[in-house]
Amino acid sequence: MSEDNIFREVDEELRSDRMRALWRRFAPFVIGAAVAVVAIVAINEGWTWYHSNNAASSSDELYAAFEQIDGGDLAAAQTQLDALIADGSGSYPILAQFRKAGVLAKEGKTAEAVAAYDALGNSLSDTRLRELALVLGGTLMVDTGTLADVESRVGSIAAEGSPLRNAARESLGLAQYKAGDFAAAKTSFEAVINDPLTQSTVRNRMGYYLAQLLSEGAIAAEPAADEAEAAASAIDAIVSDETPAAAAPAPETPAADAPAATPEAVPAAQ
Known part of the structure; x- marks a missing residue:
């Protein structure tokens, strides 16, 4: 074996040793970062699915309340809307509050309906929705x-x-x-x-x-x-x-x- 080959093999061994040392030193961080990325993606996807699923459920509940109102079953509609206001997802609780106030007005409970619209007008951050509540009241x-x-x-x-x-x-x-x-x-x-x-x-x-x-x-x-x-x-x-x-x-x-x-x-x- 020539002297050049010997030196080359020694250099390769040294480089391999250094790479193994670096890997042993930084491997936990690299693996941890990869795991963190996967976890973040999984959490984000899970959160998106959760909200989408809840939004779909809230939409179904609101539609069911509308059907009850159209059918004249106002008491059942009020119960459905109250549940949606308490546990609904996204903007559906706000829509349910508006509809509940409308049902109160339809039942002749004007004072309660006005109070419900006033509560929306005083609490909503969206200017247009706040104005809508005030106009209805x-x-x-x-x-x-x-x-x-x-x-x-x-x-x-x-x-x-x-x-x-x-x-x-x-x-x-x-x-x-x-x-x-x-x-x-x-x-x-x-x-x-x-x-x-x-x-x-x-x-x-x-x-x-x-x-x-x-x-x-x-x-x-x-x-x-x-x-x-x-x-x-x-x-x-x-x-x-x-x-x-x-x-x-x-x-x-x-x-x-x-x-x-x-x-x-x-x-x-x-």
Whole structure:
């Protein structure tokens, strides 16, 4: 064996010894890191599966409660919703709270329903959901509360910028009408009519409210052009609805919804 081969073998042995020494020194750390990565991935996947499974279960429970409500079994629905509020996953408990408040209103328990909406309005961090709760509570207060009760809930939402501004304006206008503040009610209804994003059905309903104010002599009989058009549409719709079947058909006009001082569902936002 040549001298070069001997030196080469010695070098290889030394390198092998050093590698074995390094491995013995750092192997626990390498293996530990690998185990940690596997554990983290497993935990993350398990957590994701757990939440997905819980979310699916909560969805089924909420759907079951909706079916019970549609079937008229409100007591069973309340029990189902209470369980979902206590143990539901994700956002389902919040949805259940909204639905429970709606069931209370449907049962005629207005004070309890308003309290439930107020609790949501005071606790939710999401601005839109908080505004929705306040508008729903304010709508229920139109019949049972004072103008101040309604204003305290929807007054700030009626300003420009909120997606629910027109629902808030309608509730506020009805409360103002009930309180005898006809000028303020007119302003609230006009604000909805003049909003370019207002749906035609909502605009017609505001026109009906204005027509009612005009017929009572509560406001001046000189509405602006767009208000007059909406009011005329509402009046024409009422007249056409009252026309006997044997009479000649009247020209088609947009249907106007009848006013409801206490809508059970949230009014259209636009």
